[in-house]
Structures are given as C-alpha cells and as structure tokens.
Amino acid sequence: MPSGAQVPFHDEAEFVGWLRRRWPGRAPGLSLGIGDDAAIVRPTPGCDLVLTTDLSLEGVHFRLDLHPPRSVGHRALARALSDLAAMGARPRFALVSLSIPRTTRRSWISAFYDGLGTLARSLGLTLIGGDTALTGSGAVTCDVVAVGEVRHNQALRRDGARPGDRIYVTGRLGLSAFGLALLAFGAGPKGGAAPATTAPARDRRAAVRAHRYPVPRCRLGRTLAQRGLASAAIDISDGFARDLGRLCDASGCASVIWEECLPLAGLKEERHRGYGPLERGLHGGEDYELIFTVRRSRASYVPRSIGGVALHSIGEIRRGRGLTLIQRGGLETSLEARGYDHFRLSNGG
Amino acid sequence: MPSGAQVPFHDEAEFVGWLRRRWPGRAPGLSLGIGDDAAIVRPTPGCDLVLTTDLSLEGVHFRLDLHPPRSVGHRALARALSDLAAMGARPRFALVSLSIPRTTRRSWISAFYDGLGTLARSLGLTLIGGDTALTGSGAVTCDVVAVGEVRHNQALRRDGARPGDRIYVTGRLGLSAFGLALLAFGAGPKGGAAPATTAPARDRRAAVRAHRYPVPRCRLGRTLAQRGLASAAIDISDGFARDLGRLCDASGCASVIWEECLPLAGLKEERHRGYGPLERGLHGGEDYELIFTVRRSRASYVPRSIGGVALHSIGEIRRGRGLTLIQRGGLETSLEARGYDHFRLSNGG
Numbered sequence: 188m189p190s191g192a193q194v195p196f197h198d199e200a201e202f203v204g205w206l207r208r209r210w211p212g213r214a215p216g217l218s219l220g221i222g223d224d225a226a227i228v229r230p231t232p233g234c235d236l237v238l239t240t241d242l243s244l245e246g247v248h249f250r251l252d253l254h255p256p257r258s259v260g261h262r263a264l265a266r267a268l269s270d271l272a273a274m275g276a277r278p279r280f281a282l283v284s285l286s287i288p289r290t291t292r293r294s295w296i297s298a299f300y301d302g303l304g305t306l307a308r309s310l311g312l313t314l315i316g317g318d319t320a321l322t323g324s325g326a327v328t329c330d331v332v333a334v335g336e337v338r339h340n341q342a343l344r345r346d347g348a349r350p351g352d353r354i355y356v357t358g359r360l361g362l363s364a365f366g367l368a369l370l371a372f373g374a375g376p377k378g379g380a381a382p383a384t385t386a387p388a389r390d391r392r393a394a395v396r397a398h399r400y401p402v403p404r405c406r407l408g409r410t411l412a413q414r415g416l417a418s419a420a421i422d423i424s425d426g427f428a429r430d431l432g433r434l435c436d437a438s439g440c441a442s443v444i445w446e447e448c449l450p451l452a453g454l455k456e457e458r459h460r461g462y463g464p465l466e467r468g469l470h471g472g473e474d475y476e477l478i479f480t481v482r483r484s485r486a487s488y489v490p491r492s493i494g495g496v497a498l499h500s501i502g503e504i505r506r507g508r509g510l511t512l513i514q515r516g517g518l519e520t521s522l523e524a525r526g527y528d529h530f531r532l533s534n535g536g
Numbered sequence: 537m538p539s540g541a542q543v544p545f546h547d548e549a550e551f552v553g554w555l556r557r558r559w560p561g562r563a564p565g566l567s568l569g570i571g572d573d574a575a576i577v578r579p580t581p582g583c584d585l586v587l588t589t590d591l592s593l594e595g596v597h598f599r600l601d602l603h604p605p606r607s608v609g610h611r612a613l614a615r616a617l618s619d620l621a622a623m624g625a626r627p628r629f630a631l632v633s634l635s636i637p638r639t640t641r642r643s644w645i646s647a648f649y650d651g652l653g654t655l656a657r658s659l660g661l662t663l664i665g666g667d668t669a670l671t672g673s674g675a676v677t678c679d680v681v682a683v684g685e686v687r688h689n690q691a692l693r694r695d696g697a698r699p700g701d702r703i704y705v706t707g708r709l710g711l712s713a714f715g716l717a718l719l720a721f722g723a724g725p726k727g728g729a730a731p732a733t734t735a736p737a738r739d740r741r742a743a744v745r746a747h748r749y750p751v752p753r754c755r756l757g758r759t760l761a762q763r764g765l766a767s768a769a770i771d772i773s774d775g776f777a778r779d780l781g782r783l784c785d786a787s788g789c790a791s792v793i794w795e796e797c798l799p800l801a802g803l804k805e806e807r808h809r810g811y812g813p814l815e816r817g818l819h820g821g822e823d824y825e826l827i828f829t830v831r832r833s834r835a836s837y838v839p840r841s842i843g844g845v846a847l848h849s850i851g852e853i854r855r856g857r858g859l860t861l862i863q864r865g866g867l868e869t870s871l872e873a874r875g876y877d878h879f880r881l882s883n884g885g
Contacts, residue, residue: 218584218691219691222694223623224619224694224770224771225622227586228587230585234579235577236579237576237577238665240633240667241633244635271573280587284591286591325674325675328635330589330679332681335574344568344572345573346572433549437572
C-alpha cells in the first residue's frame with residue numbers, strides 16, 4: 188500500500204468529509220448534497236432548469252504560473268455562471284469534477300475550493316457534488332456543471348435577434364485580455380518590463396483582477412429576463428466578435444457595430460505585440476460581459492445601467508450574414524471572428 | 537491560421553452542428569438542447585431531480601489500447617447512469633465534456649459518441665449539451681453529467697440501512713474484472729497466452745463484453761424505488777467490499793456477508809496473479825451492479841429477479857463498524873475495503 192504522505196488526502200472518504208464540512212448540504216430546494224451516489228434537488232414550481240458544463244484545462248484555460256489556485260477555482264466556476272447569466276437564469280447548484288496530479292498539495296486544493304466557494308456564495312449557489320481523481324502525472328483538469336432556474340419561457344436564447352434590433356453590451360471590453368498581457372509579459376502588479384505601458388498602477392491592478400476574478404453578470408442577466416427586454420443574449424467568453432457572430436448565426440442575421448460606441452477598457456498604455464485596446468476589446472475574450480439585443484420599439488426602456496453595470500448601445504442587427512465594423516472615420520470593415528475557438532491551434536487570427 | 541487538416545473538425549461551429557444532427561434537441565421535457573449557452577429543461581411535476589457527474593480519464597478509467605472508442609463512450613456514460621440507478625432515478629438528460637488531443641481522428645470521436653449514444657437511447661436518455669476542448673497533447677479526459685428524475689421522496693440513499701436489514705446484490709460479481717484481466721494480459725477473445733484459463737470462449741467473450749459495455753441497472757433501481765422496498769442502495773463501481781463499506785459507513789452500521797451466497801461469476805479459469813473469482817468478486821470493481829438493503833420484515837417481498845436480473849440475498853446489516861466475511865467453512869474474517877480509491881496510488885491492497 189502506498190504511503191499516504193504523498194497524496195493530499197489519505198483517501199476519498201477523508202476528502203469527501205473535508206468537502207462536506209465546507210458545504211454542509213443545507214440550501215433551499217436541496218434534498219441531498221455531497222456524499223451519496225448523486226445529489227437530489229427539488230425544482231421550484233413554475234421554473235425551468237438551465238444546465239451548462241464548462242471545462243477548465245491547465246495550459247488551455249489557465250496556467251499555474253499565472254493563475255493562483257484561488258483564481259483557477261474562481262474562473263472555473265465563473266465560466267459556467269456566465270452561461271447561466273446569458274440565459275437569464277438564477278444560479279442554484281454546481282457540481283465540480285477535478286482531476287489533479289497526486290503530487291498536488293492540499294493547500295492548492297484548499298485555495299482552489301476557496302476561490303470557487305467565495306464566488307459561489309456571493310451569488311447564492313451551493314456545491315452539491317462532483318467527482319475527483321488523482322492522476323500519476325498530467326495537467327489539472329476541471330469541469331464545472333452549473334444548474335440555474337428561470338421562470339417558464341423567460342430564458343434568454345441566442346436565436347431571437349431580428350433585423351432592426353439594437354445591440355447592447357455590458358461593462359467594459361478588453362480588460363481581461365489586458366490583465367493577461369500584463370501577467371504573461373511581466374508587467375503585472377509586481378513589476379517587470381514589458382509591455383511598455385503608461386497605465387497607472389490602479390488600472391493595471393484592475394485589469395489583472397478582471398482577468399483573475401471575473402464577475403459573471405448573473406443579476407443583470409436575470410433582470411433582463413424578468414423585464415422581458417432582451418430578444419437574444421450571449422456571454423463573451425471567447426471574444427466579443429466571435430460571440431456576437433455566434434448570436435447572429437443562431438438568429439440568421441448580420442450585425443453592424445459602431446466603433447466609437449464600444450466601451451473599450453480606457454487604458455492609456457501603448458500597443459503591445461500589435462494589440463491595442465480595440466483589438467483586445469474585439470477579440471480578447473474572457474470578459475464575461477453580456478451581449479444582448481432589444482427590439483427597436485423597446486430600446487427606450489433599456490436603462491443606462493443595471494445594478495451599477497453600464498449598458499452600452501453599440502450597433503444594430505441587419506439582414507444577411509457577417510459582422511461589419513463602422514470605424515470612427517465612417518469606413519466600414521468586415522469584422523473577422525478571431526476570438527478563441529477550441530478547434531483551432533491558437534487564437535486563430 | 538493553422539491548417540484545418542490537422543484537427544478533426546474545422547471549427548467549434550462545425551462540431552456543434554455535427555452533434556446537433558445526432559441529437560436534434562427533441563425530447564419530452566426538453567425546451568432547448570445543444571447549441572446555446574446552456575440547455576433548458578422543464579422538470580416533471582411531482583419529481584425530484586437527481587444529478588451526478590463522473591470523470592473518465594485515460595490511464596485511470598480506461599486505456600486506449602484496451603478500450604475501443606465505442607467502449608470509452610459507453611463506459612463514460614455507464615458510470616454516471618449507474619449512480620442514477622443506485623438512487624432509483626429514471627435517466628433523462630446528459631451533458632458530456634470531452635478534452636482530446638488535437639491529433640485525435642474524427643472516426644475516434646464519432647465512435648465515442650456512437651457508444652455513448654447507443655447506451656443513452658436504450659435507456660431513454662437525451663444528450664443536451666457539454667463542452668469540448670482540443671489540447672496540444674495529453675490524455676483523453678471525459679466528464680459526464682447525468683440528470684435523472686424520481687418521484688418526491690422516493691429516491692434511494694446510502695444512509696438508510698439499519699441493524700437487521702438483509703443485504704442484496706444484483707447480477708454477478710467479478711465478471712468485469714475477469715474481462716479486464718483477459719484484455720490486459722493477452723487472453724482476450726482474439727487469443728493470447730496468459731492468464732491460463734479453461735473458461736470456454738463464450739464465457740470469455742461475456743466477460744470482455746461485461747467489462748467494455750456494462751449495463752447500468754437503471755430499470756431495476758427504479759423498480760426498487762417505486763415499490764419502496766430498499767432501505768439503502770449503492771452501485772458497485774470501485775469494488776463490492778469498498779462500496780458496501782461506504783453504504784455501511786453512511787448508515788453507521790456493520791455488515792456480515794456469507795461467502796457461499798455471493799453470486800461470483802461462474803468462471804472455471806485458474807487463479808491469475810493471485811486473483812481468483814472470490815477476489816475479483818469482492819474487490820474487482822466496475823461491475824455496476826447494485827447493493828441494496830431491505831428491512832427484515834419486508835424481505836419476503838423481494839422477488840428472485842427484476843426484469844431478468846437476479847437478486848441475491850448475501851448478508852445482513854449489524855450494529856457496529858466493519859465488514860465480516862463468513863467463509864464456506866464457517867470461519868469469520870474481516871473484509872478489507874481493497875477496491876479502487878482514487879486517492880491511493882493503486883488498488884490499495
């Protein structure tokens with residue numbers, strides 16, 4: 188029998204007990220939480236269930252040298268919750284599958300669940316199960332299932348946009364990508380040289396924070412669904428242009444975007460490796476903001492902000508196919524969907 | 537931009553389209569299937585939802601040289617469905633997350649989903665979503681979320697066994713482990729030398745089939761729940777002794793097992809590497825049979841079989857802790873929980 192000293196927990200029972208102390212299995216609608224073969228949930232009458240699952244892979248979605256374990260856990264859950272936000276659903280439950288090398292320290296696992304748990308609790312979500320495996324070697328792999336609820340027929344979908352609809356985006360675009368650039372090229376909060384930036388330290392910290400601890404727009408998405416404002420919605424995980432393209436493809440429409448209206452993260456830094464605020468805003472990915480459309484006749488009901496998050500009118504749905512960017516000078520250019528595609532070898536630009 | 541020739545699908549949209557043609561998104565209770573940010577499901581009134589998630593990792597749960605892709609897909613889903621069976625839940629929906637090296641052939645992916653899909657359809661389950669990522673290198677990783685339904689308060693749990701309850705097991709024990717031994721040591725249906733076995737070819741084929749294509753006991757579990765017969769239940773994924781131990785731990789009880797009553801796979805083969813039918817039956821794992829307990833006063837209502845699957849009375853719940861095996865000669869031995877534990881380096885015996 189192997190020595191228990193090598194592994195973070197003596198056996199599965201100890202690990203499950205450790206998890207259960209953190210998630211005691213009491214929550215509205217939860218009949219049975221962590222520890223049995225499966226969890227049991229009682230759905231709220233009058234609600235549909237919204238289910239999504241998102242992989243987070245070391246080397247693809249995060250790097251252990253750039254993302255502390257709290258951030259890895261936070262981001263893994265944020266990916267799934269952002270999908271619920273895009274559907275207008277209220278987060279309820281999550282299951283977490285985690286595969287880790289058996290040399291992983293218990294402190295790493297603990298911080299991973301701390302990061303995940305802090306975000307979960309802030310949005311009223313309860314961890315109800317999962318699966319864990321130790322591997323002899325290999326990368327950290329995580330899969331998060333999120334379960335949300337939405338009133339019957341209130342869920343937002345990708346395919347409801349129609350020609351004439353206004354296009355909106357929440358928050359700011361490109362902040363996460365700037366944070367990643369700062370982290371990856373050494374100009375993070377702890378100093379370093381490249382990229383040469385004149386951005387104040389406060390802006391740099393905000394960008395790194397947006398990258399490491401993105402806040403999915405769950406409350407905002409839910410408000411949109413409850414008010415019946417949005418005709419279609421999607422979250423920005425792989426890049427604004429790519430995700431807007433997905434919404435348009437699902438709806439069978441084209442779109443026109445006005446560059447001057449894009450809420451690009453107002454960073455004063457120089458261009459770095461050919462990327463500036465516009466490229467990062469259009470293609471950067473991981474902003475976890477929402478893109479949504481509203482019938483023109485209802486556009487006057489869209490507030491300037493919801494819960495402190497600004498809503499920006501940035502374009503219009505048109506007939507046809509494709510994305511067009513109208514630049515500040517009036518020049519129209521076709522916008523390529525260059526953001527992240529997991530079937531490409533890189534950010535296929 | 538990388539060449540599309542290297543990857544199994546040109547982009548994510550093509551892959552999602554390919555999946556949607558196989559799973560068109562029509563099923564009772566399904567409002568929105570594959571292709572949006574999340575799936576939408578309408579729960580059946582009067583039912584609880586049962587949720588489970590199971591990792592299947594190359595090198596841990598399967599080997600590409602022993603398990604053809606149809607088997608990998610089948611087994612990945614069977615793991616999750618066996619959890620639903622143990623809760624007495626009817627399988628409804630699944631989400632599949634799959635991370636594969638980008639050199640994986642499209643034919644492998646297709647066969648993986650064929651295996652998974654054939655099992656799903658045979659049990660009335662619909663694929664409603666998932667996530668897929670291609671990695672530069674690394675192992676195949678799969679995580680399957682299964683969603684089932686069970687009438688309010690009918691779900692079977694691990695923690696309901698009480699001293700005096702009879703212990704039952706379904707089907708046969710150790711067949712999957714024998715199949716694995718045949719595959720791993722070269723005496724599979726296609727021939728080879730070790731383990732020296734006198735088992736007829738038909739039995740060997742049955743063992744390999746049980747290992748590669750296990751059938752989770754969903755209908756049987758559901759019947760137990762509907763009839764209110766079982767006081768507790770668990771499925772055998774990591775070995776009979778380990779999983780019975782988990783049921784006893786959750787219920788705060790001990791158990792006594794009669795060796796002569798164990799439905800060991802009736803294989804006439806010699807012992808191999810110190811393992812014979814008894815060791816494989818007790819510790820082999822992946823049988824995906826059910827262990828359940830019944831109050832003594834209700835034992836006479838337990839039929840000999842349900843849906844063609846035999847039910848065997850094999851022991852009794854006692855006060856205290858631990859598992860005792862009463863051997864054929866009457867000798868009592870303490871039964872170690874040696875089956876698979878993912879926090880050990882090996883089948884920690």
